Amino acid sequence: MQYPEPIAKLIESYMKLPGIGSKTATRLAFYTIDMQQDDVTDFAKALIAAQRDLHYCSICGNITEEDPCLICTDKSRDQSTVLVVEGPKDIMTMERMHEYHGLYHVLHGVLSPIEGKGPEDINIASLLKRLQNDVIKEVIVATNATPEGEATATYLSRLIKPAGIKVTRLAHGLSVGSDIEYADEMTLLKAVEGRQEM
Amino acid sequence: MQYPEPIAKLIESYMKLPGIGSKTATRLAFYTIDMQQDDVTDFAKALIAAQRDLHYCSICGNITEEDPCLICTDKSRDQSTVLVVEGPKDIMTMERMHEYHGLYHVLHGVLSPIEGKGPEDINIASLLKRLQNDVIKEVIVATNATPEGEATATYLSRLIKPAGIKVTRLAHGLSVGSDIEYADEMTLLKAVEGRQEM
Numbered sequence: 001m002q003y004p005e006p007i008a009k010l011i012e013s014y015m016k017l018p019g020i021g022s023k024t025a026t027r028l029a030f031y032t033i034d035m036q037q038d039d040v041t042d043f044a045k046a047l048i049a050a051q052r053d054l055h056y057c058s059i060c061g062n063i064t065e066e067d068p069c070l071i072c073t074d075k076s077r078d079q080s081t082v083l084v085v086e087g088p089k090d091i092m093t094m095e096r097m098h099e100y101h102g103l104y105h106v107l108h109g110v111l112s113p114i115e116g117k118g119p120e121d122i123n124i125a126s127l128l129k130r131l132q133n134d135v136i137k138e139v140i141v142a143t144n145a146t147p148e149g150e151a152t153a154t155y156l157s158r159l160i161k162p163a164g165i166k167v168t169r170l171a172h173g174l175s176v177g178s179d180i181e182y183a184d185e186m187t188l189l190k191a192v193e194g195r196q197e198m
Numbered sequence: 199m200q201y202p203e204p205i206a207k208l209i210e211s212y213m214k215l216p217g218i219g220s221k222t223a224t225r226l227a228f229y230t231i232d233m234q235q236d237d238v239t240d241f242a243k244a245l246i247a248a249q250r251d252l253h254y255c256s257i258c259g260n261i262t263e264e265d266p267c268l269i270c271t272d273k274s275r276d277q278s279t280v281l282v283v284e285g286p287k288d289i290m291t292m293e294r295m296h297e298y299h300g301l302y303h304v305l306h307g308v309l310s311p312i313e314g315k316g317p318e319d320i321n322i323a324s325l326l327k328r329l330q331n332d333v334i335k336e337v338i339v340a341t342n343a344t345p346e347g348e349a350t351a352t353y354l355s356r357l358i359k360p361a362g363i364k365v366t367r368l369a370h371g372l373s374v375g376s377d378i379e380y381a382d383e384m385t386l387l388k389a390v391e392g393r394q395e396m
Binding site for chain 2: 043087088
């Protein structure tokens with residue numbers, strides 16, 4: 001005996017999402033049937049709209065309804081600094097800090113020889129093009145603190161520095177509020193290396 | 199700065215699903231944007247269809263496209279046995295065993311004083327009505343092995359037994375393939391109590 005077709009199809013759709021296996025998909029599908037009708041209609045509309053109305057900014061690669069995006073067109077922002085991130089989500093995280101007022105550039109990935117991702121597979125060419133305008137003075141590389149993120153940062157630094165543009169990397173160290181006891185050795189090493197005078 | 203509206207709405211919809219918080223919802227929403235267009239359209243259609251085309255069987259409470267459901271209308275099944283489960287998903291689990299050929303009844307919940315769920319809040323009245331036909335000789339209570347499931351089983355047993363109908367409960371004991379070392383005390387106690395001659 002199989003599930004009735006409508007629920008089987010919904011389970012199949014849920015399973016296409018990352019991190020959702022057949023058990024979770026089944027649970028979500030059964031939950032969906034009992035949801036408010038309006039909520040389900042809104043959900044279906046939101047799925048279609050998200051893909052139809054959202055694009056990547058042709059300048060920075062951020063996700064946006066208008067092209068160029070609101071950050072690229074905001075002339076009140078510091079035009080001389082570009083912060084490079086792996087994905088559009090990272091822009092939101094940075095903006096939540098309320099302390100960075102420059103521009104962004106989204107790589108849409110990192111260099112990863114294992115996954116066969118080279119420089120031409122991520123958004124590097126458009127970054128180099130932006131740097132030719134002589135307005136940008138500093139590139140802050142904010143890729144993740146993973147081996148791939150570090151390798152990408154090093155690669156970008158070697159590529160950009162010769163053009164006389166300052167390249168910086170986010171500091172590594174202890175998380176604010178964390179215990180030294182629980183810090184891993186690599187983080188601790190970075191924290192000691194990057195110690196600052198008080 | 200906020201997310202563009204289409205993605206904010208999609209995140210909101212994902213967050214209405216059980217067990218999905220804002221971080222997972224954001225991850226799923228960004229993933230959705232990069233999905234195949236067909237997959238997203240199918241997903242949206244499946245959401246609408248699942249709610250529109252599925253109903254609960256008026257006899258047993260199982261989820262179905264036609265009413266009564268395929269199990270209730272299958273005359274080749276043993277009409278004298280009814281297996282009582284908490285939810286429609288449990289029917290699928292039982293059917294996967296391929297060894298039970300009787301009928302089902304879905305309670306759509308369990309008795310739970312903490313959640314204020316009494317006998318009138320779950321599908322008990324319709325079960326009692328089914329038992330009046332004199333065809334049903336045995337009711338197998340297959341509620342979960344939780345305190346609420348046990349209480350519901352006891353309640354049903356007291357209600358149904360006086361009518362001269364046999365009421366049974368699924369056996370408790372060690373899982374097949376499990377180590378005694380890792381069994382909890384309650385399971386072990388039930389396994390000893392329910393020991394069978396070899």
